[in-house]
Amino acid sequence: MTSATSLGTATASRSRRVRKYNKREAIAGYLFISPWIVGFLVFTLGAMVYSLVISFSDYNLATNRATPAGFGNYAQLLQDPNVMMSLGNTLFYAVLAVPLEIIFALFLAILLAKVGRGSSVMRTIFYLPKMTPAVATASVFLLLLNGNTGAINKALGFFGIPGPQWLVDPNWVKPSIVLMTLWGVSGTMVIFLAALKNVPRDLYEVASIDGAGPVRQFFNITLPMISGAIFFNVIVLTIAALQIFDQAYLLFWRDQTNASTDASLFYGIYLFQQAFRQFNFGFAAAMAWLLFVIILIITLVQVKFSNRFVYYEGDN
Amino acid sequence: MSVTHAPQAASLAAEYSDAAESEKRRDRRGAGFYRGRSTIGKVILWIVIAAFGLLFLYPFAWLLAASFKPRGDVFDNRLIPRTITLSNYVEVWNQLPLLSWLLNSIVIALLAAGLVAVSSSVVAFGFAYFKFPGRGFLFGLVLATMMLPGAVTMVPQYLIWKYLGLLGTWVPLFGMNLFGSAFYIFLQRQFFLGLPRELFEAARIDGASYWGLFRRIAMPLSIPSFIIVFIFEFQASWNNLQAALIYLNAGSVHQFTVPLGISYAMTLFSPTNGGHGDYQYVMVAALLVTLPMLIIFAFGQRYFVEGVATQGRKG
Numbered sequence: 151m152t153s154a155t156s157l158g159t160a161t162a163s164r165s166r167r168v169r170k171y172n173k174r175e176a177i178a179g180y181l182f183i184s185p186w187i188v189g190f191l192v193f194t195l196g197a198m199v200y201s202l203v204i205s206f207s208d209y210n211l212a213t214n215r216a217t218p219a220g221f222g223n224y225a226q227l228l229q230d231p232n233v234m235m236s237l238g239n240t241l242f243y244a245v246l247a248v249p250l251e252i253i254f255a256l257f258l259a260i261l262l263a264k265v266g267r268g269s270s271v272m273r274t275i276f277y278l279p280k281m282t283p284a285v286a287t288a289s290v291f292l293l294l295l296n297g298n299t300g301a302i303n304k305a306l307g308f309f310g311i312p313g314p315q316w317l318v319d320p321n322w323v324k325p326s327i328v329l330m331t332l333w334g335v336s337g338t339m340v341i342f343l344a345a346l347k348n349v350p351r352d353l354y355e356v357a358s359i360d361g362a363g364p365v366r367q368f369f370n371i372t373l374p375m376i377s378g379a380i381f382f383n384v385i386v387l388t389i390a391a392l393q394i395f396d397q398a399y400l401l402f403w404r405d406q407t408n409a410s411t412d413a414s415l416f417y418g419i420y421l422f423q424q425a426f427r428q429f430n431f432g433f434a435a436a437m438a439w440l441l442f443v444i445i446l447i448i449t450l451v452q453v454k455f456s457n458r459f460v461y462y463e464g465d466n
Numbered sequence: 467m468s469v470t471h472a473p474q475a476a477s478l479a480a481e482y483s484d485a486a487e488s489e490k491r492r493d494r495r496g497a498g499f500y501r502g503r504s505t506i507g508k509v510i511l512w513i514v515i516a517a518f519g520l521l522f523l524y525p526f527a528w529l530l531a532a533s534f535k536p537r538g539d540v541f542d543n544r545l546i547p548r549t550i551t552l553s554n555y556v557e558v559w560n561q562l563p564l565l566s567w568l569l570n571s572i573v574i575a576l577l578a579a580g581l582v583a584v585s586s587s588v589v590a591f592g593f594a595y596f597k598f599p600g601r602g603f604l605f606g607l608v609l610a611t612m613m614l615p616g617a618v619t620m621v622p623q624y625l626i627w628k629y630l631g632l633l634g635t636w637v638p639l640f641g642m643n644l645f646g647s648a649f650y651i652f653l654q655r656q657f658f659l660g661l662p663r664e665l666f667e668a669a670r671i672d673g674a675s676y677w678g679l680f681r682r683i684a685m686p687l688s689i690p691s692f693i694i695v696f697i698f699e700f701q702a703s704w705n706n707l708q709a710a711l712i713y714l715n716a717g718s719v720h721q722f723t724v725p726l727g728i729s730y731a732m733t734l735f736s737p738t739n740g741g742h743g744d745y746q747y748v749m750v751a752a753l754l755v756t757l758p759m760l761i762i763f764a765f766g767q768r769y770f771v772e773g774v775a776t777q778g779r780k781g
Contacts, residue, residue, distance in 0.1 A: 175596050178676040182592025185585050186608065189645020194611050197622035204621060214625075261515045274767070275519045278526065281759040283705050285725040286752035289732055290525050293532075293745065299541040301528060333525065393615055396707050405733045421617055426712050431621050438617040445615055 205435035216432075223436035232420055233437065237444075240417040243324045244391035247331055251387055252380065255335045259342035260372075273343070279334040288400035291330045292317070302329075317401060320413035327397050338383050345379035346372070377460045385452055392445055393418050417441060529756075532749040540745050558750045562734075566720045567727035568755070571704055574639050574723060578703040582643035582650055583695045587688065589646040590654030591680045595666065605655075612648045616708075624712060638713045639706065639723070643699070650695045657691040658684055697766045701759060724755045 180187075205223055207216035227233050258276060262269045279287065294301045295316040303313030316326040353371050362370065373380075395418035402414035406427075421441070425434035532540050533554055535547045542548070558564055593605050627638040666679050674682065685692075710726035722730060728751050735744045 171597055171599060175676075176598035179592050179596025179598035179601070182596065182676075182680070183589050183604065185644065186589040186646040186651065187604075189642060190607065190611065192626065193623060193642050193645065194614065194619060197619035197626070198614070200622035200625070201618050214628075258518065261511065261518070264511055265515055272515055272519055275522055277763070278760065279522060281701070281763045282756050283725060283752075283759060285705075285707060285728045286529075286756045287525075289728060289745075289748050289752045290529050292732065293541065294525065294528065296541070299543070301524075301543040304543055333522065389613075389615075393617065396705075399707065399711075400729055400732070404729050405736065405738070408738055418617065422708070422711070425621050426624075431625075435618075435621050438615065438620065442615050442618050446613075449613075 201435045201438065204431050205439055207432050209431035211429050211431070219432060223432045224440075226433060227436055227440060232415065233417075233440075235412060236415045236417045236420040239324070239413060239415060240392055240394065243327065243394060243416065244388055246324055247328045247391050248384060248387045250328055251331060251335050251338055252383060254332050255338035255383070256342050256380075258335070258339045259346055262339075262343055263346040273336075273340070276336045276339060280336045282334070284396045285400060287330060287334065288397060291326075291333075292401060295326050295329070318411070320411045323402070323411060323413040326401065327394070330397055330401075338387065341379050341383055342376065345376040349375040374461050377456075378462055381452075381456045381460045384456075385449060388448060388452065389445055392441070392448070395419060395422065529749055529753055532746065533753050535746055537742070537744055537746055540743075540749065554746045554750045558747045558754075561744065561747045562727070562731050562751060563720050563722075564727070564751050564754065567722050567724050570636070570721065571724040571755075572758075574636055575700045575703040577636075578640035578643050579696045579699040581640060582647050582699045583692050585644055586646040586650035586695060587654050587685065587692060588680065590651045591658055591684050593651065594655045594658035595679065595684070596676075608648050608651055620712070627713070633713065634717055636714075636721075639709050640703070647699070650699070653695060654688065654691055657688050661687055693766070697762055700762065704755075704759065728752060728755065 204216055206219060206221070208219045208222070209216045262273055262276075265272065293299075297303060297313065297315035297318060300313075300316070302316070306313040314322045316322045316329075349372060353375070354367055357367050357371055394416050398414055398416045398419050399422075402410040403419055403423075417437070421434055421437045424430045424437060527545050528543070531545050531547055534550045534552070535542070535544075535554075536549055536551050539548055593601065593608075623638075623642075624633075627633055627641070632638060632641070661684065665683055669679055669683055705725060706723070707725040707729065710723045714721055714723065714726055719727070719730065728748065731748050731751060735742065735748060737743045
């Protein structure tokens with residue numbers, strides 16, 4: 151925001167800028183955005199500061215008192231084995247889910263783009279799962295994924311493959327959720343579809359005259375041309391995967407009387423339990439800030455990494 | 467509210483602009499992505515895409531079939547039930563307070579969507595039309611808030627509602643929508659920036675107040691994007707499990723919303739919890755709460771395409 155100009159020129163340019171604003175108009179502008187300013191100050195900025203304070207305190211819900219606890223909560227983060235375990239589960243899930251979602255969504259989008267006429271019906275069908283409430287999806291997949299009676303294992307059995315105990319076997323917990331997520335992948339697909347439609351057709355024509363086959367065209371034209379959309383989707387899906395809650399809660403943690411397998415304890419679930427089952431607000435706030443830092447670092451790494459691969463129009 | 471809502475919203479927005487685009491391009495077919503030409507290739511392509519289509523529809527068909535089955539048959543995976551019974555559809559209302567859940571969720575979703583659509587629109591107009599110091603910085607802040615994980619503000623927001631004495635009410639489920647929401651502000655602002663400025667200048671000369679500009683010109687013209695925001699937020703609210711868990715789980719079952727209620731029902735009927743495995747009721751409930759979303763989608767899809775297409779013709 152700030153430039154490296156000397157103070158003198160900065161104030162000079164500022165006073166010049168001030169004259170450009172119509173005072174009444176500026177006041178009206180502030181009034182129009184005032185709802186957001188109030189909401190931001192209270193529910194975002196205020197809440198962030200408060201959250202930071204709580205993370206350095208022991209919060210007593212009965213007395214509404216936050217007694218300073220120094221780095222106690224953060225030290226506890228390192229000691230609590232569940233924090234590291236749930237973080238590991240979450241990262242593992244993200245590493246498994248994001249690439250599969252990208253590949254599957256891109257695959258469907260390419261199918262739709264190739265079909266052309268008539269694709270709108272298929273697009274609507276692919277979109278329906280996205281409109282289905284997570285709770286309905288989970289209630290169906292809970293039965294479809296049942297290791298003994300579920301339709302998925304019955305279908306696998308038809309091909310002679312013995313299906314796993316999806317929801318019970320710790321090794322298959324994450325694939326279960328990935329399967330459910332892939333069913334609702336159409337949001338990502340639609341972004342790819344829009345990107346594919348924007349690739350200039352001339353590029354393919356020139357390439358095929360030069361003798362490039364479909365595979366080379368895909369890797370040398372399609373992928374570079376839609377790299378912006380891939381980048382966007384990777385970032386958004388990663389952030390969503392790191393915050394996974396609904397699916398894991400509905401499939402594994404609904405029932406408070408029966409503990410689920412450790413493999414299904416995701417960071418979001420453990421944080422929620424600490425905050426609103428144990429009411430360890432200080433510890434939960436510290437967990438939230440750790441998550442924030444992790445998401446920030448991963449996103450920055452992705453942005454840095456993408457600069458080498460992402461093509462933006464008008465870049466050259 | 468958070469970035470996790472954004473992809474879905476962004477994708478829908480992309481879909482609709484995409485639909486309008488394809489309408490414009492219908493005459494010059496073949497524009498855009500490379501298409502195979504051979505007939506065999508086309509047939510194989512259609513077989514593959516239809517197979518995936520069936521795969522995507524299967525859970526819906528399974529759900530529909532299960533909702534008509536008696537208790538013992540729910541797990542038999544038949545798409546055509548051995549015995550078809552309508553009693554699930556009658557009995558579910560006695561087994562679960564489903565009517566309360568539906569009504570609660572409808573009220574909350576209407577309030578959440580209505581409030582956020584209006585407030586975001588007002589704020590977006592402020593950012594789009596007026597010039598004031600710090601506008602760029604503040605709008606950057608709006609966008610930056612989308613990056614913040616909800617977990618960071620979850621606990622303080624709970625304490626704020628507690629301090630205001632509103633725990634146990636529905637207010638925490640829609641109250642923050644009074645203040646606009648980043649992604650919707652962004653969406654509405656884009657729309658307002660597309661309106662010709664002369665329209666507003668002319669109205670100013672005719673003596674319209676700033677509020678009049680918004681109320682009489684910007685609002686009526688932005689109905690398409692207003693409805694898009696409304697539907698996005700309605701869906702987000704309809705799906706919102708975590709907030710319901712935080713704010714309503716301790717209260718009466720009759721105060722539950724749809725996601726919380728069905729989550730509760732899934733556990734209630736579970737044999738591990740002493741239930742009798744009456745999943746047929748859960749299936750009926752799951753189907754009934756999905757229908758409103760599919761209806762909204764059917765209605766909204768056409769509406770958006772028209773709205774966005776009209777805009778395209780004007781430009």
